[in-house]
Amino acid sequence: MIESSDLRMTRIPLSQGAGRMPALGFGTLIPDPAVTLTATRDALEAGFRHFDCAERYGNEREVGSALQAGLAAGGIAREDIFVTTKLWNSNHRTERVEPAFQASLARLGLKYLDLYLIHTPFAFQPGDDQDPRDQNGNVIYDHGVTLLDTWKALESLVDHGKCRAIGLSDVGLDDVKPIYEAARIKPAVVQVESHPYLPETELLKYCKEKGIVLLAFAPLGHGMKPGLLEDPVISAIAARVGKTAAQVLLAWAVQRGTALLTTPRTADRARENFDISALPADALDQINRIQTRQRLNPVVTTGVPGFIPKAKGAEQGR
Numbered sequence: 112m113i114e115s116s117d118l119r120m121t122r123i124p125l126s127q128g129a130g131r132m133p134a135l136g137f138g139t140l141i142p143d144p145a146v147t148l149t150a151t152r153d154a155l156e157a158g159f160r161h162f163d164c165a166e167r168y169g170n171e172r173e174v175g176s177a178l179q180a181g182l183a184a185g186g187i188a189r190e191d192i193f194v195t196t197k198l199w200n201s202n203h204r205t206e207r208v209e210p211a212f213q214a215s216l217a218r219l220g221l222k223y224l225d226l227y228l229i230h231t232p233f234a235f236q237p238g239d240d241q242d243p244r245d246q247n248g249n250v251i252y253d254h255g256v257t258l259l260d261t262w263k264a265l266e267s268l269v270d271h272g273k274c275r276a277i278g279l280s281d282v283g284l285d286d287v288k289p290i291y292e293a294a295r296i297k298p299a300v301v302q303v304e305s306h307p308y309l310p311e312t313e314l315l316k317y318c319k320e321k322g323i324v325l326l327a328f329a330p331l332g333h334g335m336k337p338g339l340l341e342d343p344v345i346s347a348i349a350a351r352v353g354k355t356a357a358q359v360l361l362a363w364a365v366q367r368g369t370a371l372l373t374t375p376r377t378a379d380r381a382r383e384n385f386d387i388s389a390l391p392a393d394a395l396d397q398i399n400r401i402q403t404r405q406r407l408n409p410v411v412t413t414g415v416p417g418f419i420p421k422a423k424g425a426e427q428g429r
């Protein structure tokens with residue numbers, strides 16, 4: 112448990128000397144391009160130095176231009192920020208990995224990435240259609256490539272100096288263990304849904320033992336109401352320590368040793384979500400004793416992504 116009073120500056124070392132990840136991360140899953148630009152700018156201004164992207168989000172260009180502008184305006188060096196993006200399911204074939212990586216890098220306008228993740232362990236039919244479906248509307252999977260095949264292609268990216276660390280996303284222990292055991296370059300990060308209703312205790316224990324950073328998405332339960340932001344235990348702690356429910360949830364995540372991704376869309380919320388401070392030990396215990404269990408994003412068990420856009424302009428997700 113981290114009990115430092117300045118959680119905002121927490122940086123977690125990655126395995127194999129691959130740098131340090133700021134624990135407080137800004138997620139860029141924002142469907143509107145204009146909001147992506149302003150929210151990324153506001154997050155950087157508020158103090159966020161860790162940015163989580165994905166080719167699937169369709170907004171790497173906007174994130175990249177907001178970052179370039181923000182770095183220049185704020186006198187911030189590229190080395191001061193940590194940027195991740197993710198390989199989408201339709202690019203798991205080994206020959207598609209490097210082109211997909213290079214395309215993401217070009218859209219972001221960066222020379223290297225701090226972290227590249229396999230977005231999910233499920234390979235879809237290879238090609239440029241990110242959401243391949245059969246005539247019945249079912250996802251078309253690709254059984255001709257294994258997760259380990261794709262992992263080896265990511266290892267080559269590290270060998271060639273194109274990204275500093277690699278990892279997995281939307282996985283359970285059963286996916287992580289075989290990759291960890293077979294990998295030449297071990298996963299540095301595992302990104303999964305995690306919050307007090309889905310603490311992923313067993314996975315977190317395994318990650319800590321192996322020196323893998325657990326990077327929690329949905330730390331605010333995707334902001335859904337009713338939900339974590341209105342949980343009576345969280346609200347009571349927030350009132351007691353003089354913080355908001357969101358700040359309590361984010362502090363808990365950092366203090367238990369995970370990194371996190373949150374997506375404030377306005378400048379006020381960016382400042383709020385960055386301005387966290389350590390909770391007392393009894394508050395951490397109270398949160399750890401919450402019994403409610405809820406997974407918001409079923410992809411890890413079903414393989415079928417949620418919130419996939421059905422039509423141009425529709426809300427996209429994952």
Ligand SMILES: NC(=O)c1ccc[n+]([C@@H]2O[C@H](COP(=O)([O-])OP(=O)(O)OC[C@H]3O[C@@H](n4cnc5c(N)ncnc54)[C@H](OP(=O)(O)O)[C@@H]3O)[C@@H](O)[C@H]2O)c1
Binds near residue numbers: 139329335375376
């Ligand atoms: N690997 C994966 O499959 C996967 C899946 C999902 C997400 N992610 C990553 O994780 C990131 C985080 O997304 P998330 O939805 O999980 O984040 P989250 O922070 O748990 O939820 C974001 C929602 O919470 C609301 N919110 C943010 N700050 C708030 C505050 N201070 N008070 C009240 N409500 C607040 C936002 O509302 P407003 O919109 O009204 O501001 C937004 O609707 C994504 O951007 C993406 O990078 C990864």
